[in-house]
Amino acid sequence: AQSVTQLGSHVSVSEGALVLLRCNYSSSVPPYLFWYVQYPNQGLQLLLKYTSAATLVKGINGFEAEFKKSETSFHLTKPSAHMSDAAEYFCAVIHGSSNTGKLIFGQGTTLQVKP
Amino acid sequence: GAGVSQSPSNKVTEKGKDVELRCDPISGHTALYWYRQSLGQGLEFLIYFQGNSAPDKSGLPSDRFSAERTGGSVSTLTIQRTQQEDSAVYLCASSLSHTENTEAFFGQGTRLTVV
Numbered sequence: 001a002q003s004v005t006q007l008g009s010h011v012s013v014s015e016g017a018l019v020l021l022r023c024n025y026s027s028s029v030p031p032y033l034f035w036y037v038q039y040p041n042q043g044l045q046l047l048l049k050y051t052s053a054a055t056l057v058k059g060i061n062g063f064e065a066e067f068k069k070s071e072t073s074f075h076l077t078k079p080s081a082h083m084s085d086a087a088e089y090f091c092a093v094i095h096g097s098s099n100t101g102k103l104i105f106g107q108g109t110t111l112q113v114k115p
Numbered sequence: 116g117a118g119v120s121q122s123p124s125n126k127v128t129e130k131g132k133d134v135e136l137r138c139d140p141i142s143g144h145t146a147l148y149w150y151r152q153s154l155g156q157g158l159e160f161l162i163y164f165q166g167n168s169a170p171d172k173s174g175l176p177s178d179r180f181s182a183e184r185t186g187g188s189v190s191t192l193t194i195q196r197t198q199q200e201d202s203a204v205y206l207c208a209s210s211l212s213h214t215e216n217t218e219a220f221f222g223q224g225t226r227l228t229v230v
Contacts, residue, residue, distance in 0.1 A: 102171060
C-alpha cells in the first residue's frame with residue numbers, strides 16, 4: 001500500500017531564507033505525487049504535481065520539488081520565504097495504478113515565517 | 116459556480132443527531148471526493164464518486180456515514196447519530212476525471228462540531 005511521510009510537523013524559517021519541507025513516499029509502482037497548501041480556514045490548493053514527465057517540477061508561488069526515486073523523496077523547496085507562505089503544506093500520493101484518483105495525504109507540515 | 120462550494124461552512128450539532136453536508140462540484144467535473152480532516156487523523160479519504168455511482172467507499176468509517184450524488188452533480192454526505200469523534204472538517208473535491216494527472220479542486224470545507 002502507498003503511504004506518505006512528512007518529516008517535521010512544524011518548520012520555522014526567517015523571511016528570505018530557504019524553505020525545505022520533506023516528503024518521503026512508499027509505493028510499489030511509480031507514484032503520482034502532489035504538494036498542496038492550506039491557508040487558515042480555507043480548502044487545499046495545488047502547488048505542484050509530479051506525473052513522470054520531469055523529475056524537477058515547478059509550481060506556483062516560486063515553489064518547486066524534485067522527485068528522487070532512489071531516495072523515494074519529493075521534497076518541496078523555495079529559495080526565499082515570504083511572510084505570505086505561512087500555511088500548512090501537505091504532500092500526497094496517488095497510486096500509479098489507481099483507477100479512482102484518490103489522494104493519500106501525509107500528516108502535514110505547518111510553515112512559520114518569521115520577520 | 117467558479118469553484119467547489121460546500122455548505123454549511125460551520126455546523127454545531129448535538130450528539131446523537133443526524134447531519135447532512137452538501138457539496139456542489141465544479142460544473143462538468145465527473146469525479147467527486149469527500150475527505151475528512153481531523154487533529155488526530157490528518158486528511159483521510161472517505162468516498163469517491165464517478166458520476167452518480169460510488170466505486171470506492173472504502174474510507175467511510177462506519178455505517179453511520181453515507182453519501183449520495185444526484186444528476187452527476189451535487190453530493191450529500193450524511194452522518195447519522197453523530198458522535199463526538201465525528202467532529203472534523205469535511206472537505207469535498209472534484210476533478211474532470213479520475214485519472215492520476217487530473218487536478219482535484221477542493222472546497223473550503225464544512226467544520227462539524229458535535230457537542
